[in-house]
Amino acid sequence: MRWSKIFTPTLRETPAMAEAVSHKLLLRAGYIRQLTAGVYSYLPLAQRVLLKITAIIREEMNNIGGQEHLLPALNPAEIWQESGRWQVMGDNMFRLKDRKGAELCLAMTHEEIFTSIARDELRSYKQLPQIWYHIQTKFRDEARPKSGMLRVREFIMKDAYSFDLDLEGLDKAFEAHREAYCLIYKRCELEFSIVEASSGAMGGSKSSEFMVYSDAGEDWIASCADCKYAANTEKATSKIPSITDEAGLESPEKFPTPGVRTIEDLTTFPGGAAANRQIKTLVYMLDDKPALVLMRGDHQLNETKLTDSTQAINARPAHPAEIQNLLGALPGSLGAVGVKDIFIIADKALEGRTNMVTGANHNDHHLRGVSIARDINITKWADLRSVESGEGCPNCSGTLRVDKAIEVGHIFKLGTRYSESMKATVLNAEGKEVPIIMGCYGIGVGRILASAVELYNDADGISWPVSIAPFELVITPTNINDALQKETSTKLYEEFMAIGVDVILDDRDERPGVKFKDSDLIGIPYRITLGKKLKEGKVEFFTRRNKEVKDVSLENIVEVLREAIAKANIVKP
RNA sequence: CGGGGAGUGGCGUAGUCUGGUAACGCGCUUGGUUUGGGACCAAGAGACCGGUGGUUCGAAUCCACUCUCCCCGACCA
Numbered sequence A: 001m002r003w004s005k006i007f008t009p010t011l012r013e014t015p016a017m018a019e020a021v022s023h024k025l026l027l028r029a030g031y032i033r034q035l036t037a038g039v040y041s042y043l044p045l046a047q048r049v050l051l052k053i054t055a056i057i058r059e060e061m062n063n064i065g066g067q068e069h070l071l072p073a074l075n076p077a078e079i080w081q082e083s084g085r086w087q088v089m090g091d092n093m094f095r096l097k098d099r100k101g102a103e104l105c106l107a108m109t110h111e112e113i114f115t116s117i118a119r120d121e122l123r124s125y126k127q128l129p130q131i132w133y134h135i136q137t138k139f140r141d142e143a144r145p146k147s148g149m150l151r152v153r154e155f156i157m158k159d160a161y162s163f164d165l166d167l168e169g170l171d172k173a174f175e176a177h178r179e180a181y182c183l184i185y186k187r188c189e190l191e192f193s194i195v196e197a198s199s200g201a202m203g204g205s206k207s208s209e210f211m212v213y214s215d216a217g218e219d220w221i222a223s224c225a226d227c228k229y230a231a232n233t234e235k236a237t238s239k240i241p242s243i244t245d246e247a248g249l250e251s252p253e254k255f256p257t258p259g260v261r262t263i264e265d266l267t268t269f270p271g272g273a274a275a276n277r278q279i280k281t282l283v284y285m286l287d288d289k290p291a292l293v294l295m296r297g298d299h300q301l302n303e304t305k306l307t308d309s310t311q312a313i314n315a316r317p318a319h320p321a322e323i324q325n326l327l328g329a330l331p332g333s334l335g336a337v338g339v340k341d342i343f344i345i346a347d348k349a350l351e352g353r354t355n356m357v358t359g360a361n362h363n364d365h366h367l368r369g370v371s372i373a374r375d376i377n378i379t380k381w382a383d384l385r386s387v388e389s390g391e392g393c394p395n396c397s398g399t400l401r402v403d404k405a406i407e408v409g410h411i412f413k414l415g416t417r418y419s420e421s422m423k424a425t426v427l428n429a430e431g432k433e434v435p436i437i438m439g440c441y442g443i444g445v446g447r448i449l450a451s452a453v454e455l456y457n458d459a460d461g462i463s464w465p466v467s468i469a470p471f472e473l474v475i476t477p478t479n480i481n482d483a484l485q486k487e488t489s490t491k492l493y494e495e496f497m498a499i500g501v502d503v504i505l506d507d508r509d510e511r512p513g514v515k516f517k518d519s520d521l522i523g524i525p526y527r528i529t530l531g532k533k534l535k536e537g538k539v540e541f542f543t544r545r546n547k548e549v550k551d552v553s554l555e556n557i558v559e560v561l562r563e564a565i566a567k568a569n570i571v572k573p
Numbered sequence B: 001c002g003g004g005g006a007g008u009g010g011c012g013u014a015g016u017c018u019g020g021u022a023a024c025g026c027g028c029u030u031g032g033u034u035u036g037g038g039a040c041c042a043a044g045a046g047a048c049c050g051g052u053g054g055u056u057c058g059a060a061u062c063c064a065c066u067c068u069c070c071c072c073g074a075c076c077a
Helices: A021-028 A044-063 A077-083 A111-121 A167-187 A263-268 A303-310 A320-327 A417-421 A445-455 A483-498 A512-522 A532-536 A554-566
Strands: A032-036 A039-042 A067-069 A074-076 A094-097 A103-106 A130-139 A154-164 A193-196 A207-213 A219-224 A230-232 A253-256 A279-286 A289-296 A315-317 A343-347 A356-359 A365-370 A380-382 A400-415 A425-427 A433-435 A437-444 A473-477 A503-505 A526-530 A538-543 A548-553
Touching (some): A021 A032, A039 A044, A044 A067, A044 A154, A044 A445, A077 A103, A111 A417, A154 A167, A154 A445, A207 A445, A279 A303, A279 A320, A303 A315, A400 A417, A417 A437, A483 A526, A483 A554
Antiparallel strands (some): A154 A437, A193 A207, A207 A400, A219 A400, A279 A315, A356 A365, A400 A437, A425 A433, A538 A548
8 A cells, every 4th residue: 555545534632622642643644534423434444454353353263163244233133122122222222213114223242133143044053052243333322421432332243142052061161152252352352351340231151351440440449459350330249347336325316417418427326336337228210210329438339230239121310200209308317117019129238237327318317326237127138339439359468550541342141031022942862942042252342442442552653463454564765766775675665565564655746744653543563665775776764653664785775674563463354 | 221422624633611703733836945754835625613593783712402422320132
């Protein structure tokens, strides 16, 4: 490719809308343009990167026996109704009607479609196992797209589905994907970690996420330095010191607390209590049914844990009016003592506690001397608490830390969640009809691209890993009007192309500074510069990542470059 | 959905409070001089100021409504 021909609209200034580093750089370097919130056009540079990422994914998926399909993005409502997810997906699904009024949606994921193919076509256990995948555009009507490519409404995803006769087969498929994913991320040079995660609306038992630690991420990961424990905070548990209470009063005692609205207020109020001696009472609507959620005063509720433990599809905090109606008081004075006929779920950290303080369901009044078991009619106990940095590792004596991360992949053991609801069965060796055991395995292709930029950038721009860079090498004659430079650079360019190096020749009639700035911004890993020393048969070899420059003779330059990129495990798209 | 911010040539902004017919930098075009880290000089092109309605002799500026985007939160296979 000649630079004079490629469309690379680089910008000197960053568009004001961008916040995340990857978003700014991808815009500035001419990779992407935004069409509307959460929807981007991938310009030629980005497309080159995407093709390289998907080539790596394809190779590793094919290596574990994956067979590539390409499934529709436009789906009829019926198939989603069959699995029950037409409702479950709620507002996150883009829905539309065709001219006949039939309901359709834009697929968010493809369990239903792949399962329907399996149901229609797989008859016998002899046809198992299967691993099917595709790389497709998916749609999600995110409430708030953000951070450039990291949270979008239209995105490219590789998703794979495994079909097995039994759980052993599923375990094997799951493990095969785990290993393939590790190879994929390694080859993209992403530093990642595998964490336990919630399965959420996907259903199924076990799920693992592949996370890239980055402040641009949206997930919080709890991890232990002393052992291998790592989990998304929506799933993570921790050890915390137990608290010994005094027996306290015979029965709860109501006392006035004018102006007290928060846990914090009550800790300083005369006759109040430390946060860890308070019961925080939250009111949630779980699928439009009210529930009281009880937490220790100093603990934070994790809503994913709440929905996971109650099987609720939608959970939202109740509105003040709903709360007033339900409990007769407003937030700040709420409690569960004496409450009947309402679902009450309590965090395990409250188990066995006595002599606590909580709201009295009477504005500006609280109760002291509350003993959970004696005074509150708990419907269900569950782990609802978000773990915090500094708490104890659940697996060893280490300490947990909590960091932000970008989710770049997620693998699930689905089991029979879809095969049962959609009746995808095969006959086993005994001639008995059994549901197919499924797994599903996703990779966010655009997120790999964005994560790589988040990980590899500096003041001058992007510094791509060689394996996914839009070009591996740029040849830069500092003055294209110099006959020797022009001739030599063209010769080198053709030579590198002939041996399969992905090279771009910067044949523009621009000042050297412009060329250097552009190639640094775009992030091409290696540059060969032809300048004054060319007359002595020397060119400059520049490494983008560490800015190292060395003079190399013309005879050796091909070999030097070849060695440099040999280390990257490159697949040609 | 709650809170905050912003829409002015391609990009970044000023102008809005205090109404008088749009300015600056970058980029772009042409000519010339330059050529190792985003050159310089000169001459140009390019904006009905997000939209609709209103107030006014006159609106980018004031008022009402509305659309869109960004950020925080909520939400998020």
